[in-house]
Every structure is written in C-alpha cells, then in structure tokens.
Amino acid sequence: MAEAHSPLEQFKIKPLLDFEIGGIDLSFTNSSLFMVATVVLITGFLVLGMRRGAMVPGRWQSAAELSYEFIAGLIKDTVGSEGRKYFPIIFTLFMFVLIGNLLGMVPYSFTFTSHIIVTFALAAVVFIGVTILGFVKHGIRFFSFFVPPGAPVALWPLLIPIEIISYLSRPISLSVRLFANMLAGHTLLKVIAGFVAVLGVFGVLPWVMVVALTGLEVLIAFLQAYVFAILTCLYINDALHLH
Amino acid sequence: MTENGPPDSLEDLDERIREAEIRRNGKRGQDDALERGKGLTLALRIGTDLVAALIVGVAIGIGLDYWLGTKPWFLVAFFLLGAAAGMLNVFRTMSGFGYAAGYRKEGRKDARGTRGKRNG
Numbered sequence: 001m002a003e004a005h006s007p008l009e010q011f012k013i014k015p016l017l018d019f020e021i022g023g024i025d026l027s028f029t030n031s032s033l034f035m036v037a038t039v040v041l042i043t044g045f046l047v048l049g050m051r052r053g054a055m056v057p058g059r060w061q062s063a064a065e066l067s068y069e070f071i072a073g074l075i076k077d078t079v080g081s082e083g084r085k086y087f088p089i090i091f092t093l094f095m096f097v098l099i100g101n102l103l104g105m106v107p108y109s110f111t112f113t114s115h116i117i118v119t120f121a122l123a124a125v126v127f128i129g130v131t132i133l134g135f136v137k138h139g140i141r142f143f144s145f146f147v148p149p150g151a152p153v154a155l156w157p158l159l160i161p162i163e164i165i166s167y168l169s170r171p172i173s174l175s176v177r178l179f180a181n182m183l184a185g186h187t188l189l190k191v192i193a194g195f196v197a198v199l200g201v202f203g204v205l206p207w208v209m210v211v212a213l214t215g216l217e218v219l220i221a222f223l224q225a226y227v228f229a230i231l232t233c234l235y236i237n238d239a240l241h242l243h
Numbered sequence: 244m245t246e247n248g249p250p251d252s253l254e255d256l257d258e259r260i261r262e263a264e265i266r267r268n269g270k271r272g273q274d275d276a277l278e279r280g281k282g283l284t285l286a287l288r289i290g291t292d293l294v295a296a297l298i299v300g301v302a303i304g305i306g307l308d309y310w311l312g313t314k315p316w317f318l319v320a321f322f323l324l325g326a327a328a329g330m331l332n333v334f335r336t337m338s339g340f341g342y343a344a345g346y347r348k349e350g351r352k353d354a355r356g357t358r359g360k361r362n363g
Contacts, residue, residue: 165300165321165328173295173332177287219283227284 007190011114011183031112038099038112067095071229078233079240086236089129093122094229101182101221105214113224114182116175123174126232134239145242174231178224185217285336292332300325 015027049064057065071091075083097113104111112118134142146163147156192213195206304321308314 161321161324162328162331165296165303165325166331168303169292169296169299169325169328169332172298173288173291176295176298177291180291181287223280223284223287227287230284231288 007187007194010110010186010190013115030110031115031118034100034103034110034112035118038096038103041103042095042099067091074230075233078230079237082240083233083236090229090232090236093126093232094225097122097178097228098222098225101225102218104182104186105218105221111182111186113178114186116179119175119179120171122178122228123171126174126235127171130232130235130239133236134242137240138242142242145238170231170235174228178228181220181224185213185220189213189217289333289336292336293329296329296332297322297325300328 014030015025016030016033017028019026019028046064046067049060052058052061054061068091071094072084072087075087075090079086100113101111103109104113134145146160146167148159148163151159189210192206193210196203196210199206300321300323301318304318304325307317307321311317
C-alpha cells in the first residue's frame with residue numbers, strides 16, 4: 001500500500017489546460033473533457049447510426065432509433081401530443097446524463113454527474129425553463145398553481161408556503177438525486193475494491209461483490225437518466241396543463 | 244394432490260403460485276423486470292423528494308433569520324413547513340396526482356368537484 005488512494009480521489013477536478021479570463025478560472029478540466037467526450041459520443045452515435053437511413057435498420061441504426069422511440073414514447077405517455085415540441089430538450093438531457101453516467105463506469109474515467117454543480121446546473125435549466133413556460137402559457141394565472149384546489153381560504157396562509165416550498169424543492173431533489181447516487185455508488189465501488197487486495201485469499205468475496213455492484217451501478221446509471229427525463233416530462237406537463 | 248405428504252413450506256407454495264402465474268400469463272419474466280424497474284424508479288424519486296423539501300425549508304428559514312435578525316424563529320417555522328412539503332411531495336407521487344404543486348385532474352375548472360378525487 002505504497003500509495004493509499006482515497007476513495008474520493010476519483011472525484012477530484014484536475015485542470016488540463018489552464019485558462020483564466022478576468023480573474024475567473026475557466027480552465028479546461030477533466031470534467032470538461034468528459035462532457036465534451038459525452039457530446040461527441042452522442043453525436044457520433046446518432047449521426048453515424050442514421051447515416052444510411054436504411055428502411056431495414058442495421059444494429060447500430062436500431063439502437064439509435066430505439067433511443068429516439070424510448071423518449072418519444074415517454075413524452076407521449078406523460079405529456080401527450082402537445083409535449084412533442086419539447087422532445088429535443090428532453091432527449092438531450094436524457095442522453096447527456098445517460099452517456100455521462102455510463103462513461104463514468106469505464107475504469108479510470110471521470111464521472112461528471114457525480115458533481116452537484118453539474119447536476120444542479122442541469123436541474124436549474126429544467127426548473128427555470130418550466131417556470132418560464134408556465135408564465136408564457138398562463139401569464140399571471142400561473143400563481144394559482146400554488147393555491148391547492150378546494151382548500152378553505154382560512155388555510156391559505158399555511159398551505160401556500162408549503163406549496164411554494166414543494167415547488168422550489170424540485171431542482172434540489174432533481175439534482176441531489178442524480179449526484180448523490182453517482183457519488184455514493186462510485187465511492188462504494190472504490191471502497192469495496194480496496195478490500196480485494198488487502199484481504200489476500202479472502203479478497204474473492206469483495207471481488208464478487210464488486211462485480212455485482214458494477215452491474216447494479218450500470219442499472220442505476222440508466223435509471224437515473226430515465227428518472228431525470230421522466231421528471232422533466234412531468235414538470236412540463238404540469239406547466240402546460242395548469243388548472 | 245398432496246394430502247398425505249407433510250405440509251408444504253411457504254417457499255414451496257410461493258414457487259407453485261409463480262408457476263401457475265407463468266402458465267396463465269405466459270411471459271412473466273419480462274413483466275416482473277419492468278415492474279421492478281418501476282418500483283426502483285419510484286423509490287429513487289421518493290427518497291430525495293422527502294429530503295429536498297426539508298432542505299429548501301431550512302434554507303429559507305436560515306435566510307430569513309439572517310436577513311431579519313430573528314435568530315431561531317423563521318428556521319423553526321420553515322423547518323416544519325419544509326417537512327410538511329416533503330410529506331406532500333411523497334403523498335402526491337404515491338397517490339398518482341402527478342408531482343406538481345397544485346395539480347388538478349382533467350376538467351378541473353371548479354375547485355369543489357376535485358375535492359373528492361383528491362381524497363381518493
């Protein structure tokens with residue numbers, strides 16, 4: 001154990017290209033590198049997959065079409081046909097989170113979704129976007145959102161703050177869920193993997209566990225992206241179909 | 244069928260029920276995986292929904308106290324409101340009212356009419 005690696009070492013941001021404008025650190029970091037890699041991978045996957053646009057799709061084209069249809073179906077189920085024009089943002093978010101999570105599963109890579117600032121930025125985009133959408137669609141009536149239907153007026157002073165807190169908790173819950181799951185999963189993997197070498201022959205046990213946990217992490221990576229997408233759909237649905 | 248044998252264990256019964264279900268439904272395996280995925284999705288959502296509202300409540304409380312110099316009082320009040328909002332989030336998710344604040348069902352113009360549905 002010459003070099004004792006902390007299980008949290010993997011989350012460290014390392015600047016690759018130092019870069020500063022007006023006192024603001026804008027370095028190109030390993031996090032940025034993996035975000036760029038994610039975008040390139042998604043673009044390559046979709047553009048090259050659909051290059052031939054064959055009537056009878058090959059394997060790659062099938063995969064690209066499957067991901068499209070998965071999100072299209074999700075929107076149709078949760079929002080309905082009016083939700084179709086929000087497909088680009090939901091699909092982008094889903095693919096970005098999904099590929100980011102999966103890239104993080106590659107050994108020695110960096111998981112940018114394990115940083116709260118990244119997930120919070122994504123959640124803030126959704127939250128602000130949905131709020132603006134609600135205002136554009138309904139104008140000032142948007143505030144009736146915070147008045148529970150059928151509640152006596154005497155209870156409004158109590159219920160309206162609760163509803164507002166509930167509304168404000170959306171971006172927090174959206175970002176914390178993704179970040180915490182990725183952070184906890186990757187830390188756990190690293191900690192248990194650390195036991196393999198230390199325990200010698202008995203290291204087989206944690207090794208089996210690591211294999212199982214890796215499978216679980218891949219599942220979680222997919223589910224988190226799915227939850228992110230489905231909640232975005234639900235929020236858009238709420239903003240569109242206000243009372 | 245097995246009147247004379249010893250009483251079956253619960254695992255055995257479970258197994259037989261499952262087999263009967265397979266025979267009836269045909270493709271149980273796939274449905275089961277889908278069902279489990281849905282359950283896991285819900286679990287992931289609810290856990291954080293509960294805590295997130297509490298975080299927001301406490302943050303607002305501390306912020307107001309800091310601003311108005313009324314040290315513990317807003318924190319106490321908004322802690323409770325945040326806890327209530329967390330419960331509300333979970334209740335809404337579970338009872339299928341969607342996720343939103345102030346969500347109403349279709350044809351929701353009159354507030355009175357929806358009350359029964361909300362209780363349901």
